[in-house]
Amino acid sequence: MRIETDLKLGFKDVMIRPKRSTLKSRSEVSLERNFNFLHSTASWTGIPIMAANMDTVGTFDIAVVLAKERLFTAIHKHYSVQEWDDFLQNVTPDFYNYIAISTGTGKEDAAKIAQIIKSNPLLKFICIDVANGYSEHFVRFLKQTRKQYPEKVIIAGNVVTGEMTEELLLAGADIVKVGIGPGSVCTTRIKTGVGYPQLSAIIECADAAHGLGGHIISDGGCTTPGDVAKAFGAGSDFVMLGGMLAGHTESGGELIEVNGEKFKQFYGMSSATAMDKHSGGVAEYRASEGKTVQVAFKGNVINTILDILGGLRSTCTYVGASRLKELTKRTTFIRVSEQENQIFSK
Numbered sequence: 035m036r037i038e039t040d041l042k043l044g045f046k047d048v049m050i051r052p053k054r055s056t057l058k059s060r061s062e063v064s065l066e067r068n069f070n071f072l073h074s075t076a077s078w079t080g081i082p083i084m085a086a087n088m089d090t091v092g093t094f095d096i097a098v099v100l101a102k103e104r105l106f107t108a109i110h111k112h113y114s115v116q117e118w119d120d121f122l123q124n125v126t127p128d129f130y131n132y133i134a135i136s137t138g139t140g141k142e143d144a145a146k147i148a149q150i151i152k153s154n155p156l157l158k159f160i161c162i163d164v165a166n167g168y169s170e171h172f173v174r175f176l177k178q179t180r181k182q183y184p185e186k187v188i189i190a191g192n193v194v195t196g197e198m199t200e201e202l203l204l205a206g207a208d209i210v211k212v213g214i215g216p217g218s219v220c221t222t223r224i225k226t227g228v229g230y231p232q233l234s235a236i237i238e239c240a241d242a243a244h245g246l247g248g249h250i251i252s253d254g255g256c257t258t259p260g261d262v263a264k265a266f267g268a269g270s271d272f273v274m275l276g277g278m279l280a281g282h283t284e285s286g287g288e289l290i291e292v293n294g295e296k297f298k299q300f301y302g303m304s305s306a307t308a309m310d311k312h313s314g315g316v317a318e319y320r321a322s323e324g325k326t327v328q329v330a331f332k333g334n335v336i337n338t339i340l341d342i343l344g345g346l347r348s349t350c351t352y353v354g355a356s357r358l359k360e361l362t363k364r365t366t367f368i369r370v371s372e373q374e375n376q377i378f379s380k
């Protein structure tokens with residue numbers, strides 16, 4: 035046993051210090067980024083915010099709205115081959131820049147994405163997603179996927195430390211997904227005691243990735259537009275959102291009415307709800323590591339997106355960044371023991 039005493043921080047432990055700025059208005063801020071990747075020769079331009087590959091968030095309906103704004107959706111892995119084929123019949127080539135197909139590391143997963151990609155070769159992004167990115171089996175699957183699809187942009191995760199970020203990049207990932215335990219419907223930290231405060235995970239993994247020419251996604255833990263800004267400020271190239279995009283018209287999940295108020299069901303992908311739905315129940319040897327909640331219905335997702343983008347532009351003006359790209363350079367975090375004033379929130 036060993037104890038590391040270096041301080042590790044989450045979003046709630048910091049604020050961003052304002053800096054002198056020559057920007058006159060938020061409208062002068064550009065949130066678009068341009069990326070070239072470590073392995074794939076593809077390039078990407080867009081606003082680097084992603085909907086999570088959860089079946090209540092990363093839906094085809096969400097992707098249509100987000101792609102119009104040049105935001106990204108990691109589509110969840112539970113659509114059938116037929117559903118993919120039908121859906122992609124009505125999209126433009128540009129749309130393929132804003133979606134990823136997701137997969138686990140099982141043989142059936144590999145066979146299914148091979149089939150979908152074969153009939154839809156324009157699919158450009160593959161997201162290999164497991165709860166624990168530290169397993170050798172996962173790394174082997176990643177290497178195999180890179181060999182099979184040399185041109186695709188491969189996202190792989192989740193990990194939270196620099197050395198594993200490097201390993202995934204060297205094994206063929208273009209983008210490493212970072213986050214263990216911070217998610218809104220995640221119970222991993224409760225069930226297992228394992229985790230890593232997200233802000234520190236971003237800082238450490240971004241440093242490792244950027245040193246090799248790779249990129250990272252901060253995945254999980256954002257509860258406000260301010261958290262999204264902190265994730266970018268810490269060095270994340272992309273920020274992935276689950277809970278913040280749940281509960282909308284275009285999100286999956288049932289719409290429920292209780293005493294005249296509308297809610298949508300939202301659940302973790304390792305929750306009992308998800309396992310009942312997709313794998314015939316929770317296997318005896320494992321515990322569910324996700325919750326099921328009811329989110330107050332929030333209407334159309336575009337309003338939430340515009341709110342997040344407005345917040346982010348404002349962060350940039352507070353620190354004098356005319357482009358999102360400059361935000362990390364212009365970010366100084368201050369450690370705090372308070373966040374917002376709660377007097378009217380209870």
Ligand code: 5GP
Binds near residue numbers: 088215216219276323
């Ligand atoms: P959020 O934005 O809601 O805070 O976090 C979304 C992320 O939580 C997802 O992208 C995924 O990485 C993670 N997640 C989703 N479902 C589960 C789950 O059932 N268990 C755990 N441990 N994490 C989950």
